[in-house]
Amino acid sequence: AQSVTQLGSHVSVSEGALVLLRCNYSSSVPPYLFWYVQYPNQGLQLLLKYTSAATLVKGINGFEAEFKKSETSFHLTKPSAHMSDAAEYFCAVKKGAQKLVFGQGTRLTINP
Amino acid sequence: KAGVTQTPRYLIKTRGQQVTLSCSPISGHRSVSWYQQTPGQGLQFLFEYFSETQRNKGNFPGRFSGRQFSNSRSEMNVSTLELGDSALYLCASSPLTPTRQYFGPGTRLTVT
Numbered sequence: 763a764q765s766v767t768q769l770g771s772h773v774s775v776s777e778g779a780l781v782l783l784r785c786n787y788s789s790s791v792p793p794y795l796f797w798y799v800q801y802p803n804q805g806l807q808l809l810l811k812y813t814s815a816a817t818l819v820k821g822i823n824g825f826e827a828e829f830k831k832s833e834t835s836f837h838l839t840k841p842s843a844h845m846s847d848a849a850e851y852f853c854a855v856k857k858g859a860q861k862l863v864f865g866q867g868t869r870l871t872i873n874p
Numbered sequence: 875k876a877g878v879t880q881t882p883r884y885l886i887k888t889r890g891q892q893v894t895l896s897c898s899p900i901s902g903h904r905s906v907s908w909y910q911q912t913p914g915q916g917l918q919f920l921f922e923y924f925s926e927t928q929r930n931k932g933n934f935p936g937r938f939s940g941r942q943f944s945n946s947r948s949e950m951n952v953s954t955l956e957l958g959d960s961a962l963y964l965c966a967s968s969p970l971t972p973t974r975q976y977f978g979p980g981t982r983l984t985v986t
Contacts, residue, residue, distance in 0.1 A: 798977075803979075804979055804980075805878070805964055805966075805977035805978050805979045805980050806964065806966075806977040807977070808974065808975075808976075811974065852917065861907070861919040861922065861930050861932065862907070862909075862919060862966075862975065863919070864909075864916060864917035864918075865916075866916045867916060867917075
């Protein structure tokens with residue numbers, strides 16, 4: 763069964779610093795991979811997705827993620843954190859028509 | 875296009891009662907998925923409907939059920955509510971297969 767592991771339930775960075783949120787997946791074949799963001803009292807918003815095209819995926823709000831098959835990773839990065847990036851971030855994996863499987867989430871805090 | 879709408883947004887029920895939550899997908903979307911989000915278990919897949927048929931089901935007891943109507947609107951029902959059913963219930967829609975899901979704001983259910 764495919765699964766997703768997000769390393770670090772809480773990440774804190776200073777405004778303007780690099781954001782790095784880690785995600786590792788387990789799957790027998792390259793799956794579809796996603797990063798979602800959830801702001802307080804809201805649903806999930808798709809940041810970006812990997813669907814076996816380019817390994818470096820650019821998303822909204824300046825985020826990007828790199829698919830590394832050898833490391834089974836799909837880490838999310840942003841060069842310069844902004845206060846508005848404070849939210850909870852979820853990595854998810856999906857293979858074919860199967861359900862979306864989410865990681866446990868990483869709460870990102872931005873320090874002024 | 876209007877986004878995914880969920881009603882009601884907030885709900886308080888008593889143990890033993892039953893509840894019905896509603897989800898209206900984006901116009902033209904035929905797939906609707908439901909997820910339960912709790913602090914302890916994170917985001918868990920409940921079920922997915924496509925063209926009025928349940929296509930995927932998560933590992934939830936039979937107290938959780940759903941259906942989809944011919945206009946793609948979906949409802950989920952929870953019978954004999956338990957305290958542990960308190961959660962944010964998220965609905966997501968997609969055009970065909972859930973490769974790209976659009977989430978609604980969720981219904982926050984509190985069971986007392």
